Amino acid sequence: MTNLEQIMNESFEEDIRAAMNKWSVQGCAIVVTKGEEYKIITLGKRDESEPVTCKTLFALASCSKLFTALALIRALTSEGLNVKTRIKTILPDFKLYDKLAEEECTIEDMLSHRTGLPGYDPLWNPSYSLDDLPDRLSKLKPTLGFREGQQYNSFLYDLAVLIIEKLTNQHFEKYIQSEFFDPLGMESVTFEHDEEGKEYSKGFWKGFDPNAAQQEIQEEGKVEILDFGLRKLGERGGLGTGRLWINGDDLVKWLKALPDIPEYKQCIKPINVVGSSGGLEFPDHTILYGLAQRISTHRGVLVNEHSGEIPGFLSRISRLPKYNVGFAILTNSDPGGKYLRSLVKCKLIEAFAGLEKLDWIEKIESIHQEHLDATRKWLSPSSSFSGNTIKGKSNDDPLIGTWKSEGFDTWEITPSSIVNKLPSLKSLPFIPALYGQVNYFFSPSNEKGKYHACFEWQLDSIDSKEIIYGYPFSVQLIDYDRIKVIGLMGVGEGLNEDDFGIIFERL
16 A cells, blocks of 8 residues: 555655746645545745745645535524525525526525626626625626526635524624534644735746747746735625635645545535636546535546636645545645646545556646737737827727726726727636726727727836736627626636626716
């Protein structure tokens, strides 16, 4: 029988260190359990100088969703309910734009992302409030029919917080603490970012400049330290979807306990098809989705897992049921952590299953380069609308004014927002409004009534005053009182952003 010391040996660590260097990963923690046996490897730095330790807390991001799903199932069970329960029977004020979905949507539909709603990721901004979420959901248009397919939508996991609190008459955080953290002896895991006496990692983000990258530079861009952006969502925003912090010590306890948590069996039951095979998960076939869990096989090995990703932090928690193995990786670097977590997964499955050793660094680097090429193409959509920018092109442009999309956002477009050409574009962090100041630029295209647009972003940092332009999208003037914004919905796999749009009306 292969033990953990044999698998996570010096050669394994050397490969991880080489990959961290290759993909600019500042620090990571890797946790593996097999039955009662466990091993933790910590590498690199948690901030500018201090090393990662077993006590270092990393933001868990969307891996937090499993905690939310388990807590909701337990709260339902305590009231004699189950995941087939319609949300409206618990929250009578629950509303969706699609009235069929509103009446019939169950807890299972919500947790498996099949309500028809796309991501609508720009809603994660400083104006977000958990208490306002039910009202906003009622105004967001779906891009699929109810139960027609899966579209990943994190807001519904925040809605789960309100449902848990209604069922238990307890604050969400206290319920999670009493039902899971305390019984398992998880002493450091927290929803708070600044508790005294705890060891937090900083998040590192490296941008991508497609113009510099043309010079045969693998990835050009300086590393920035990001604040924990979810703090801009207030005290409760993001609680159900990605606000947990966890360290290696507590992950050992969680991974050991997970298969014996009764509600977990419901989470790993396939409900939806996520999408086709391919990408950094290297699945054999189509990926399925349960409740906060992705289900697939990799080289014939069944894997139940979920990944987490917010700017500066990327994570993955996985289980291999056949081998009674659990493993997790926490990283504090974006986007490099995306590639490192893939390497860790592939190498560990290979080792536990006794499979032929493959050059995973080479395979993953090939995908990395594909991602850079795709990003370069996305950020350089047309040479006709990028170059030297002149602000305030026209004081009578029909786009100038105040525009509102119910449930989504309100924009004030001024003459200085209209430019003759967009600036050269670079990559921005996911959901840039949580990490800096955001404005928008609009450039009239050759097609009447259509504008190319982008974000103007400045990092919240006393050390950086650089303004970066990125995240291209487009705007179509429908008539004097309405515009259609294309490229900000976050539609699911197989759908095209160009086929949908967010309607704003002039105020």
